[in-house]
Amino acid sequence: MSNQEKAKVYQEVLEQIRQFIDENKLSPGDRLPSERYLSETLNAGRSSVREALRAIELLGIIETKHGEGTFLKEYRPFNTVSLLSTFILHESKTKEELLQVKMLLEQSAARLAMECLKEDDCKALLEITRENRTMNERHFYFFYYLLKMSGNQLFLKIWQLVEEFTRTVHNIDYDKSMYENLIMALKNKKQKDTEKIILQLYKL
Amino acid sequence: MSNQEKAKVYQEVLEQIRQFIDENKLSPGDRLPSERYLSETLNAGRSSVREALRAIELLGIIETKHGEGTFLKEYRPFNTVSLLSTFILHESKTKEELLQVKMLLEQSAARLAMECLKEDDCKALLEITRENRTMNERHFYFFYYLLKMSGNQLFLKIWQLVEEFTRTVHNIDYDKSMYENLIMALKNKKQKDTEKIILQLYKL
DNA sequence: ATTCCAAAATGGTCAGACCACTACTAGACT
DNA sequence: AGTCTAGTAGTGGTCTGACCATTTTGGAAT
Incomplete structure (x- = not known):
């Protein structure tokens, strides 16, 4: 019934x-x-x-x-995710959906961040891209900064969740050189460009 | 040890x-x-x-x-995500954050849908906007159709969760006349316009 | 006031009982 | 022989009570 x-x-x-x-x-x-x-x-x-x-x-x-x-407890996706990774049989469809959602969220994040980006933020972002980290870490901190800056904690959590999930399923090769372009596009408020660049990050 | x-x-x-x-x-x-x-x-x-x-x-x-x-079972992240969401969503936050996330998701949904929108889909959407429903229902079915069409179940699930939760918190007055404009913008692939229209839906 | 130990509260684990549901099978009926 | 049916065995679903291990608490002894 x-x-x-x-x-x-x-x-x-x-x-x-x-x-x-x-x-x-x-x-x-x-x-x-x-x-x-x-x-x-x-x-x-x-x-x-x-x-x-x-x-x-x-x-x-x-x-x-x-x-x-x-x-x-303060929720950290890590526990969940590391556990799941031991169970997941790598379903390609799931992977694709995850990546797409992640990319869409990041495009939105960029759009959101564009509205309140200041000169200092650009410097901070540039700093992040130049720090010596793994690709995944660099990518994480970059968008973490953007979302933190935008001030929407809920959005931040959702993105974090998806981000962590994605990591267990697949390691992405982000193109390092893209980030500086992305910062420029953000600074100049070229929304279309930021979206294209983020899309390209996933196109490898 | x-x-x-x-x-x-x-x-x-x-x-x-x-x-x-x-x-x-x-x-x-x-x-x-x-x-x-x-x-x-x-x-x-x-x-x-x-x-x-x-x-x-x-x-x-x-x-x-x-x-x-x-x-x-064939593992899909939906369950996990929705489960975690119930905790994350309830612990959140301000109404503004919730609405903003919802709007951002819908803008992304539109962007996604634009890529695979067919003539029949436009008709179906038009039909939905004209059916005699409450504002909330109309809005729901409209974007439900868009997301279903786009084929990303994970994204659909995330949006649904946010949408559902939003309802428990607040009833939004969506402007009915906007939907037809939105369909036109989608059909003509005017991304900027679709985003503006969706933004306006929330600007009452 | 301090120290110390028993009691209470709490989570961790197990065993057993019983219920509800499903699938299977032996027997009755045709 | 074939079909239907009722019983049975296997399975998950739930509760209860018992006991252990750990931590906190509170009172007694100093």
Whole structure:
């Protein structure tokens, strides 16, 4: 009948936990209720509660400390992603979609950044491109700076997520020389150019 | 001593399962051993085995069918992304950020769609704008069509998540008359125009 | 006030019981 | 023989209770 099917208990618990975090405005480092308490208040067995907790622990959203409790964690995609990489059978379609989304996000990031780019920012960006890093790191810090500058934290998180995912699936060869062109295009507010350059970054 | 600390049982089980998949060269659709069997052969309680299975089920790596068994699934990042999004989105942020991300995604969607828009698609879109729906629904179906057409499921999923969440936070008044302009701009491949129009949709 | 140890609280793990669902099979019926 | 059906075995889904290991807490002894 409903598209809900019947949710498993652990999934409902998951949702409840999420809501709890939301309603109580928990921040990273804050403690969650104990497993036994959750079990009682949510009318679920402790094992079901644990299934939910283990799942989001694996995602890197929470952290448990024996004898202390369960704590909200500052989310870092790395955990998830390194785990996934051990499972993923390299599906080409998935890879393509990931790369395309990443590129689209970065084009948007550039568009956004163009509006508030200052002279100092250009210098900082130039600095980043010249630092001695791997291609992946350089690329990461470049766009990380752009997004940080734009001030939209949500967008930043989404991009980070996709970025991390992409890394597990594939190492991209970004063309180093493109970045300086990109900075120029940004400075001169040539939107079309920035988009083309970013597209080319992926065209190898 | 070791960087391993003491791995929890469920994490070891996880590793064993991964190895099992690897060694037996399981493909999507293949069945994994039953929980009870794993429990015995891995010297772990069934609950620990379940914690491991639930975790990777949530990630979308496996799928369980009541009464049948546990099956390997073709992994797509959607589940993971959407799962993480529910945490990331709720922890966020300001309404402005949310709307901005939504708008940026839709601008990208338009850019993407422009490349493969056909005459029939224009008709379909026109149809959508003329159907008698609420503003939110019209907007939703319009971009849903665009994204579906573009064929990137991951992007579709990300947009859907943001779109859905936006609704819970705020009802937007989209200007109905804009959509026909938007279709024209798409058809004529005027990227700048499409972006402007989408921006205006949010400028009320 | 300080120190120290027992108790409480918490997560980690296991075993067993029972339910719900699915697939299979032996037996009854035609 | 073929078909239908009811029972059964195997599987995931869930709960409960027990016990261990670790950390915190609070009170007693100094």
